[in-house]
Ligand code: AMP
């Protein structure tokens with residue numbers, strides 16, 4: 339049995355990082371950037387107007403008021419996408435629209451609302467803060483500045499930034515393929531009708547979603563009965579994947595065959611069992627450059643082992659700079675009536691009241707149950723040797739990105 343951090347380190351030390359590819363920007367959301375992005379120019383690329391108004395010289399209009407308007411002559415018209423060839427001289431104004439380049443000679447923009455105009459005559463009624471009404475070239479990014487780092491998640495804001503800076507085909511990491519094989523003679527595919535003693539394979543589909551949302555590419559290998567030869571055959575039918583997750587058979591029952599499978603294929607074992615509850619049965623092997631992880635068949639236990647071991651592994655392989663869970667300190671909203679001789683993970687719902695974060699541990703957390711997860715957004719990490727927990731106890735919560 340190994341400690342969770344040691345188990346994770348053993349996996350991370352052996353994981354391959356993914357190749358990269360270039361993809362069209364419009365297809366790149368949710369991917370992980372595989373290059374640093376450095377700005378090759380100032381942004382905005384020119385001084386521009388943030389509003390509709392008149393581009394003027396501040397010294398001309400400083401004293402304007404509604405009682406003593408300053409009269410200027412409109413000498414140009416600059417909608418967005420155009421620019422003024424002649425510029426703005428003393429006593430002149432250029433009618434300018436939002437986003438247009440500030441004409442040479444102008445150093446202020448008066449809002450339309452602070453003017454009165456008739457033909458070429460423009461009365462400035464209020465200088466307000468006209469000299470502040472200019473978005474300066476380079477005010478957001480300066481040429482040479484690092485804008486995004488390798489390992490950044492391409493969320494919508496980052497996609498917008500890439501578009502703004504002209505990156506039509508960003509370099510991203512390819513997603514690691516993750517084989518998923520459900521073992522258990524009682525398992526039926528989701529489309530089958532139930533028969534006595536049989537259940538539907540829950541884990542394949544849950545893990546498919548988890549792998550995808552963690553940044554991997556799931557490869558469903560289906561359900562296999564409790565028979566070492568069938569398991570070996572199915573595995574060999576899907577060669578070369580960097581990670582395989584097997585569920586079921588990782589414990590010590592008569593039909594817990596994961597270990598026998600590893601022996602049959604002479605897969606060296608990296609560790610057997612992790613000191614957490616639920617999710618203790620985990621057998622990890624490393625074979626022909628692939629990591630194999632046999633997890634408990636119990637859906638709740640399987641989902642917790644996945645969270646604390648496999649999600650960080652997949653995120654790391656997928657290139658995320660931030661591959662570990664975000665951990666936050668919360669207060670337990672109710673009591674938790676069990677002692678925790680072993681480090682325990684509890685599905686919880688975190689919420690804030692007046693700026694304080696609370697976590698409710700959820701009901702229906704039995705090993706074979708999934709009901710709690712549909713309400714959860716976090717896992718509480720309760721250290722080994724903890725007593726029952728009172729309401730208000732400080733607890734650490736791991737935020738689950740795909741459940742937020
Ligand atoms: P095992 O880890 O094989 O001992 O299985 C533990 C429990 O999880 C048993 O009740 C199994 O029926 C159940 N189980 C195993 N695999 C799955 C699966 N893929 N989907 C749902 N339940 C499963």
Ligand code: MG
Nearest residue numbers: 522586587635
């Ligand atoms: Mg089984």
